[in-house]
Amino acid sequence: MAQPAKGPAHAEGPCSTPPDTTQVHPVDEKLPASRLVPAALQHIAAMYAGVVTPPLIIGQAVGLDAAGMTRLIAAGLLIAGCATILQTLGLGRFAGNRLPFVNAASSAGIAPMLAIAETSAPGHQLPAIYGAVMVAGVFCLAVGPFFGRLLRFFPPLVTGVVITLIGVTLMPVPVSWAQGGDKTAADFGAMKYLALAGFTLVVVLLFQRFGKGFVKQIALLLGLLIGTLAAIPFGMADFSALREAPVAALPAPFAFGAPEFQPAAILSLCIVMLVLMTESSAGMLALGEICERRSDGRTITRGLRTDGIATLLGPVFGGFPTSAFAQNVGVVSLTRVRSRYVVAVAGGALLVLGAFPVLGAVVSMVPMPVLGGAGIVLFGSIAVSGIRTLSEAGLDDSSNIILVAVALGAGIIPLAAPAFYAGFPAWAQTVLGSGISAGALVAVLLNLFFHHLGTRSRHTAPALKSS
Secondary structure, eight states: OOOOOOOGGGOOOTTOOOOOOOOOOGGGOOOOHHHHHHHHHHHHHHHHHHHHHHHHHHHHHTTOOHHHHHHHHHHHHHHHHHHHHHHHHOBTTTBOOOSSOOEEEOGGGHHHHHHHHHTSOTTSHHHHHHHHHHHHHHHHHHHHHHHHHTGGGOOHHHHHHHHHHHHHHHTHHHHHHHTTSOTTSTTTTOHHHHHHHHHHHHHHHHHHHHOOTHHHHTHHHHHHHHHHHHHGGGTOSOOHHHHHSOSOOOOOTTTTOOOOOOHHHHHHHHHHHHHHHHHHHHHHHHHHHHTTOOOOHHHHHHHHHHHHHHHHHHHHHTOOOEEEOHHHHHHHHHHOOOOHHHHHHHHHHHHHHHHOHHHHHHHHTSOHHHHHHHHHHHHHHHHHHHHHHHTTSOTTSHHHHHHHHHHHHHHHHHHHOTTTTTTSOHHHHHHHTSHHHHHHHHHHHHHHHHHTTTOOOTTOOOOOOOO
């Protein structure tokens, strides 16, 4: 196309300023400290409970003492910080999706690791777990590049289902937090917990309704702060962790013993890694939509390589299988602060929290009901993002309606009936027991059936290259 001729208005002289045609994408925007720090704190508040959950549960299951638990939690925070920084800032063309994406130990691996601990002799439980985790990391690095080439099977019709299921299947987490967090406690579900969670939710909603500008963006953080302050007069804020935590505790390599490689344990963790890769890919697709920078094959491949690196090297210091944190996708969706540097700073803060447990204990003082009230907003916003994606996926087509209906149903089964797959083989329970992976699997298969096998459809897309 011919370009219009430049007239006098377009002439450039010594006093003229050429128009600025470059515009930084919100993902690459470097925010001032006054906006960056509070936004990073929101991510830390949203992720902290999830980051420390796997080491807390596994450590208690294998009988670690207080010092061992401290080392395990510190290791989890350090690995999460390193993985998040690598993911957001990247390592050349090899690793890092360069999105505001948080990586940490996934709760999806807790049940298989508990099973490994139960079948291992005392003193060999963590070594057996760590050996299997390291092999799972190698497995992720080997298989990860193929996921990028499969993105043509994930059109908005499929990704919309997956994103919706991420929000829906995570909802029991904040609901449990709102009831006190500890299901074995005698007062689990007490009205005082529900009232505190409800109060926190109302505070977040009020700031969203009446707040302006930046105050509205940090509504979640303000809700957590005010909710915690409100809990203090009623004795619902526990400060014991702050008093008992050591000032500094850097994890030592193989502090829990050299890894042991047991075939059955390795097989179970590799199956878990497939599930985590599916969920991590879904998280990258979701975040790409939210940030308006869609994740292509190269992005998925680099992101999964980061998961593999963290999963492989994490056990050296006491880490577990690493994957995406969906709750932080909710933070980005809710606040609309899409800068990856915000999440990189949050990753750096995790490193500090891991090196100085006394600082991490400050974050852990936020009561579970307060996290629950805020979490309802977070995880609900993820489901809304999925619904928004589905609205653009051609639901006027009856076959698409059937696809979405069946995939959502398959994803909700583990939520509605947790024991539904109890009679299935262990590997099937691992895959189908996760609503996200079950729904994603059904959506992909039905998309193949309706739109790929023997026909060409507007819902297909060309294969994407991976690096």
